[in-house]
Amino acid sequence: MYWLSILVALALACPVSGVILVEFCPDPYLPNDRDEYLCLEGGGSLDGIVVTDGEGGFRFPPGTALGDRTVVAMDAEAYCTSHGVYPDFEWDGNSPAVPDVIRNGRFQLSNACDQLEVYSGGICLQKVEWPGQVSPRQGQVHLLVNGRWDERVVMLGQSRFEPGTYHNASGIAFVSPDCSREVFLGAVGRAEREILVSIYEFTSPVLAGHLEDAHQRGVEVRVLVEGGPVGGIPLEEHSVISRLQQCGIPVRSMAGTEMVHTPYRFLHSKYMVIDSREVLVTSENFKENGFPERGSRGNRGWGVAITHPGLAEYFRSVYTHDAAGGWTIPAVPGEGDQEIPSAREYPAEFSPYVFTGATVIPVISPDTSSLLHPLILDAQRSVDIEMAYITNETPSTLNPFLADAVNVSRRGIPVRVILDSYYYNVEGEADNDEMAGVLNDMAASEGLPLEARCADLGPGRVEKIHNKGVIVDGEKVLISSINWNQNSPTFNREAGVILHHHGVGEYYTRAFERDWEAAGKEGPEGGPDLLKISLACAVIGALLLFCWLRRRAG
Numbered sequence: 205m206y207w208l209s210i211l212v213a214l215a216l217a218c219p220v221s222g223v224i225l226v227e228f229c230p231d232p233y234l235p236n237d238r239d240e241y242l243c244l245e246g247g248g249s250l251d252g253i254v255v256t257d258g259e260g261g262f263r264f265p266p267g268t269a270l271g272d273r274t275v276v277a278m279d280a281e282a283y284c285t286s287h288g289v290y291p292d293f294e295w296d297g298n299s300p301a302v303p304d305v306i307r308n309g310r311f312q313l314s315n316a317c318d319q320l321e322v323y324s325g326g327i328c329l330q331k332v333e334w335p336g337q338v339s340p341r342q343g344q345v346h347l348l349v350n351g352r353w354d355e356r357v358v359m360l361g362q363s364r365f366e367p368g369t370y371h372n373a374s375g376i377a378f379v380s381p382d383c384s385r386e387v388f389l390g391a392v393g394r395a396e397r398e399i400l401v402s403i404y405e406f407t408s409p410v411l412a413g414h415l416e417d418a419h420q421r422g423v424e425v426r427v428l429v430e431g432g433p434v435g436g437i438p439l440e441e442h443s444v445i446s447r448l449q450q451c452g453i454p455v456r457s458m459a460g461t462e463m464v465h466t467p468y469r470f471l472h473s474k475y476m477v478i479d480s481r482e483v484l485v486t487s488e489n490f491k492e493n494g495f496p497e498r499g500s501r502g503n504r505g506w507g508v509a510i511t512h513p514g515l516a517e518y519f520r521s522v523y524t525h526d527a528a529g530g531w532t533i534p535a536v537p538g539e540g541d542q543e544i545p546s547a548r549e550y551p552a553e554f555s556p557y558v559f560t561g562a563t564v565i566p567v568i569s570p571d572t573s574s575l576l577h578p579l580i581l582d583a584q585r586s587v588d589i590e591m592a593y594i595t596n597e598t599p600s601t602l603n604p605f606l607a608d609a610v611n612v613s614r615r616g617i618p619v620r621v622i623l624d625s626y627y628y629n630v631e632g633e634a635d636n637d638e639m640a641g642v643l644n645d646m647a648a649s650e651g652l653p654l655e656a657r658c659a660d661l662g663p664g665r666v667e668k669i670h671n672k673g674v675i676v677d678g679e680k681v682l683i684s685s686i687n688w689n690q691n692s693p694t695f696n697r698e699a700g701v702i703l704h705h706h707g708v709g710e711y712y713t714r715a716f717e718r719d720w721e722a723a724g725k726e727g728p729e730g731g732p733d734l735l736k737i738s739l740a741c742a743v744i745g746a747l748l749l750f751c752w753l754r755r756r757a758g
Contacts, residue, residue, distance in 0.1 A: 222246040223253050223270060225322050225330050226348045230313035232360055233343055233465040238282035240313050241291060242320065244274045254323040260309030262295050276305060278312070285463050286360065288530060316340050343465060357570070357694050361467030363525045365571040368518055374560040375510035377708050379715045380488050381502030381666060382554040385410070385495045391476065391484050391509045392418050400477040400523045401427040402699070404470065404685070405489040407440035407543045409447070410497075412490075416451045428527045429535060430471040431459025440491075442540030449537070456527055457535040458697075464530035468570075472692065473699035474685045477520045484509045485519075485683055485701050487672045492545040494670070501548040503670035504590070504659070504719060506683045506712060508703060510564055518566050519699070526697060551664060554715060562705035569686055569698030576686070576693070579676055579702055580608040583617055588675040588716045590622040592668075593629050593636050594688040603688050610646065613654040622719050624669035625658035657723035665722060672700070675716060679709035 228242035242255070250264040255276070262276070271292075277283035279297035284290050293305045296312075313320070317340070322330040332338065338346045338353050345362075347354040358364070378387040392399065392414045399418055406412070406429055419425045427448060429441070445455050460466040476484040486507030488494030496502035526532070567575050580587060587609050596603050602610060606621075613619040621643060623629070623636040630637045640656035647654040659669045674682040684700020686692050 222248065223250065223322060223324060223329065224348070225255075225320060225332065226273075227345060228313070228320060228332075229343075229345045229360060230318060230334070231315040231340060231342045231344070232286060234282050234286060234463070237313070237315070238279040238297075239277065239286040241275055241277035241283055242313075244270065244276070244322070245272065246270050247272075250274075252324055256321050256323065257311055257313060258319055258321070260307065260311030262305040262307040262311055264293070264305055265303065285530075286465075315342070356574075359467055359695070360465065361529060361531060363467075363522065363568070363571055365518070365522065365566075365568050367572050367575060368514075368566055370512050370515040370518075370564045370566075372560075373510050373512040373515060373562045373564045373703075375482075375508055375558075375562065377508045377557040377559065377703075377711050378506075379554045379712070380486075380494055380505040380507065380670075381496045381500065381550055382552040383498060383556050384486070384488065384502075384505070384507055385497060387507065387509055387556050388484065388495050389414055391478055391482060394482065395423045395478045397423060397479050398477075399423055399425045400520065400527075401425070401490075402471065402473045402475055402523050402526060402697075403427070403490050404430045404472045404474060405433055405438060405441055405491060406444050407438050407489070407491045408495060409444060409542050410492070410545075411495055412444045412447055415448065415453060419451055419453050425453045426527065427453060427455045428471065428523065428532065429455065429457055431457035431466075431533075431535075433470065437538075439540045440543035442537040443542050444540075445535045445537040446540060449535070455535040456532040458526065458532050460531045461533060466531040467529065468697040469691055469695040470697070471526065472685050472687075472696045473522075475519060475699045477516055477523055480516050480520055481513050482509060482511045483516050483519045483701075485699060487670060487683065487685055492543050493667055496546060496550075498552050499549060501546045501550040501667050503668055504666040505670050506673045506681075506715070508683050508701065508708075510562075510701065510703075512564065515564055515566060515701075522568055522699065546667070550666070553718065554711075557708065557711040559705055559707050562703055562708060564704070565702040567682070567684055567686070567698075567700040567702060569693050569696055569700075573686060573693035573698065575702065576605050576674075576682065577608055579674065579680060579682060580605060580612060583612050583676045585677045586617060586675075587612055587619045588622075588713065588720075589620070590669060590671045590673050590716055590719065591688055592624045592670050592672065594621075594623065594639055595690070596639075597690060599634075605688050605693075610643075610652070610654065613647070613652040614650070616653060618653040619655075620716075620720060621654075621656040622669065622716070622723060623656065623658050625661055626668035629668075630658065657720065659719055660722040666719075669719070673712065675709060675712050677709075678713055679706045680704050681708055681712050 223246035226245045232239045250268040250270050275291040276293045277291035280294040280299035280302035294302050295307050319333040343359045345358045458471040474486050488505040493502040609619045643656040681703045686698045
C-alpha cells in the first residue's frame with residue numbers, strides 16, 4: 205500500500221533499534237475500544253520506528269526518545285478513564301495533555317483477528333498475530349515475558365505482583381471452628397495505627413464490633429468487600445456494612461462502574477493487614493460459622509496471623525492496588541438482619557499454635573497462584589489436601605493442581621484428599637462424592653498410594669469443610685482462599701501463604717488427621733449413602749408388611 209511504502213522508506217533511513225513490543229490490549233471494555241493500547245520498551249531514539257497492523261500504522265515525532273516504557277493508546281482520555289493515568293502518546297484522540305504519534309492509514313486493532321509489526325531500518329523486528337501467538341479475549345492484556353507471549357490470562361486492571369520469600373517470620377496458627385475467633389480478636393486488639401480488611405463476605409456482628417472498638421481507640425480501619433458475591437449480598441452483610449459506616453469506618457465495594465470494569469470476577473480474598481507488620485490470612489469469610497465462639501459449631505478452615513514487616517507491606521500493596529482502583533465504590537447497604545450464631549455445640553480440640561522462625565511465601569491469585577504447582581510437585585514424603593470442593597477442567601481432564609498430586613502419587617508418595625460432604629457438594633452428578641470415587645478408582649486401577657474421602661459432618665463434627673489447604677511433607681502448609689476450580693486461580697483475587705515450618709506442619713497435620721479419621725468411619729467416600737439406606741428401609745418395611753399379612757391370612 206502507498207502509506208506503508210512511505211513508512212518503510214522513512215524507516216530505512218534509520219538503524220535497527222532495540223525497541224520491542226512488550227504489551228498490548230486490542231479488546232478492552234470501553235465502547236468502541238477507545239482505550240486500546242500498546243507498550244514499547246527499549247532505549248534510545250524512536251526515529252524510524254514504525255508500528256503497523258497491516259492496514260495502517262504510525263511513527264513517532266522526530267527526535268522522540270524512548271524511555272524504559274512507552275505507552276501509545278488510541279484515545280488518551282479513554283485510556284486514562286480505564287487506567288487512572290495518561291499514556292505517553294495517542295494515535296486517534298485529541299487530548300491536549302498527550303502528544304500525537306504520526307499516523308498513516310487506518311490503524312485500529314481488531315478484536316478477533318489482527319496483527320502487529322514493529323519495523324526499524326526496513327527490518328521487521330517483531331510480529332505478533334491473533335489468533336495464533338495469543339488468544340483473543342475481551343479485557344485480556346497480552347504480555348511478553350522472557351521473549352515469549354505469556355500464556356497466563358491477565359485481565360485489564362489486574363496487578364502483576366512477583367513472588368516473594370520472607371524469612372524468620374513469627375505468628376499464630378489456628379483452625380476453625382476451634383480457635384479462630386480468639387486469634388482474630390487478638391490481632392485486632394494489637395492494632396495501634398491501621399487495619400486493612402479485604403474480604404469476600406462479612407456478616408459477623410461480633411467481628412464488626414471489635415473493628416469498631418479499634419476505630420474508637422484511634423486505629424484507622426478500612427474495609428473492602430466483594431460487590432456481587434454468588435447469590436447476592438447477604439442480608440446480614442448489609443447490617444454489618446451499615447453498622448461499620450455509621451461508626452465512621454469506610455467500606456468500599458469492588459463492584460465496578462459504567463466506565464470501569466472490575467479486574468477480577470470475584471474479590472474472594474480473606475485477609476487483614478495490621479500496622480504494616482502483621483497479616484492475618486485465612487480460608488474463612490468473616491462470618492459466624494468461620495469465626496464462631498469457642499465450643500460452637502462452624503466451618504473447618506485454617507488461618508494464620510503472621511508478624512513480618514516485609515510480608516505485611518507486600519499484602520498492604522495488594523490491598524492498596526485493589527481498593528484504590530476506579531472499580532471500587534463506597535458500599536451502599538440496604539435493609540439487613542443481624543446474623544445469629546450457631547446454637548449447636550462443637551467439642552473444640554485445637555488451641556492456637558505460636559511459632560517463630562518460619563519462611564513464608566505469599567500466594568496472590570491470579571498473579572502467583574502458579575506457585576501451587578511446585579509446592580505439590582516437589583513433595584518428597586507426603587501430600588495432604590483438604591478442600592471445600594475440586595472441579596476438573598473438563599470431564600476428561602483433571603484439575604491442574606489435582607493432576608500434580610496424582611503425578612506425585614505415581615512416584616510412590618502417599619496423597620490423601622478430604623472433600624466436603626455438605627448437601628450442595630454431593631447432590632449433583634459430578635461433584636465431591638463422584639470426585640472421590642474417580643480418585644479412588646484411579647488409585648485401585650494403577651496401584652497408587654492415593655485416597656480420597658468425603659468428610660463426616662455428623663453430630664459433634666464441623667458444619668462443613670470450607671478449607672482450601674495443603675500440607676506437603678508435613679512441614680510446608682498452604683493456607684489460602686484459593687478454590688481448586690478454573691475460575692479461582694485464574695480470574696479471582698485470592699490470597700494465601702505457603703508457610704514452611706516443621707511445628708506448623710505438625711499442627712495442621714493433627715487437624716487433618718482428625719478429619720481424615722472421622723471421614724474414614726463412614727466408608728471410602730465418606731458419609732452415609734442416603735439412597736441406599738432409604739432403599740434398605742423400604743425393603744425391610746415391605747418384608748415386615750408381608751409377614752404381617754401372612755399371619756393375618758393364617
